[in-house]
Amino acid sequence: MMLGFNEPEFLSQTASAVALRPQIEELVDRLVDEGFDNLFLVGAGGTYAQMWPYEHLARRASSLPVRSAIAAELIVSGDVTLGERSVVIFTSVSGTTDDSIRAIEYCKARGAYTVGFTGYADSPIAKSVDVALISEPKTWPFDMQMLLFMGRLLARRGEFDGYEKLADELAGIPGVLVEVAKQAEPVAAAFAEAHKDSDYHFLVGGGNLWGFTYLYSMCILEEMQWLRTTRVHSAEFFHGSLELIEKDTSVIIFQGEDETRPLTDRVEAFAKRVSEDVTVFDTRDYPLEGISPEFRGLLAPLVLDTVLSRVSKHLERVRDHSLDLRRYYRVMEY
Incomplete structure (x- = not known):
């Protein structure tokens, strides 16, 4: 029995995201056939950070200009390349994020074509974008949709040969992730118990896990x-931040399976020389049955989101601090 884990709901929500494949492919095909010059991936907070793996993927594999942007900053700073030949993607669990709603209007006013992924068809974001693709309510994260979108886009551009195979395998990802959660449960419980009274954590990640590192921290x-x-970022660790690590510092390292793994290995080796409290969450520890080896690196953010969601629930328990409790966010005017 997993703490606070509704397996039927998890399976249903994750499956609803994967089930968007035909709509995503139809959308991508139409956009490619009509032609566009650049792609913006826009979010706020966690949805901004969750865009980074797909900007990273595009930089590695594609000549298409792709930029992730913070919604509020895009509005005030602008981007000279944003215009009628731009496509802009937004994600929002609730479909009500104010910064994103304003950014959609900003992008549309400049002639850009806007796409929204959310769980509510009647939400402000779903109603504001040119096309909304709707999963079940509260479906998180958006990695399934973004992998399908970016994978299809790169495939259509001749920059990703394995898309069909990846997309077929993603159909099994709901069950795969349930197994990940089950395997992570004792690890998560042990981490939470050991860190019940820790009031400071130092988080490191790189490559397509840098976004998740930022997201989990913030x-x-x-x-x-x-x-x-x-x-x-693991590539930046040795340029200042390492000075904060002491013998009792809780260091949390997120390790994936892409080409940046050696950067994070180097951090782990150093951290373990200084701190006696280093925890490594490594996607290599999870079998991911039915997923081909060449795709494991791409799935790292999705796998670790599942693992660390178990950690979050156990921290909530041992610290007696609800994950829903806020002092300021959406509580105070700001």
Whole structure:
């Protein structure tokens, strides 16, 4: 029995995201056939950070200009390349994120074509974008939709040969992730028990896990647990932040399976020389039955989101601090 885990709901929500494949492919095919010059991936907070793996994928594999952008900053700073030949993607669990709603209007006013992924067809974001693709309510994360969108786009551009195979395998991802959650449960419980009284965590990740590192630090440990954190990219670790690590510092390392793995290995080796409290969450530890080896790296953010969601529930338990509790976010005017 997993703490606070509704397996039928998890399976249904994840399946609803994967089931968008035909709509996503139809959309991508139409956009490619009509032609566009650049792609913007726009979000706020966690939905901004969750765009980074797909900007990273595009930089590695494609000549198409792809930029992730913070909704509020895009509005005030603009982007000279944003215009009638641009496509802009937004994601929002609730479909009510104010910064994203304003950014949609900003992009549309400049002639860009807007796409929204959310769980509510009648939400402001779903009603504002040119096309909305709707999963079940509260479906998170958006990696399934973004993998399908970016995979199909790169495939149509001749930049990704394995898309059909990947998309076929993603059909089994709901069950795969349930097994990940089950395997992670004792690990998560042990971490939470050991860190019940830790008030500071140092988080490190790289490659397509840098976005998740940022997200887990800011949106979960800080926003939902009121814990102090430092987050640093594994490639930047040795340029300042390492000075904060002491013998008793909780260092959390997110390790994936892409080409940046050696960067994070180097951090792990150093951290373990200094701190006696280093925890590594490594996607290699999870079998992912039915997923081909060449796709494991792409799925790292999705796998670790599942693993760390178990950690979050156990931190909530041992610290007696609800993940839904906020002091300021959407509570105070700002």
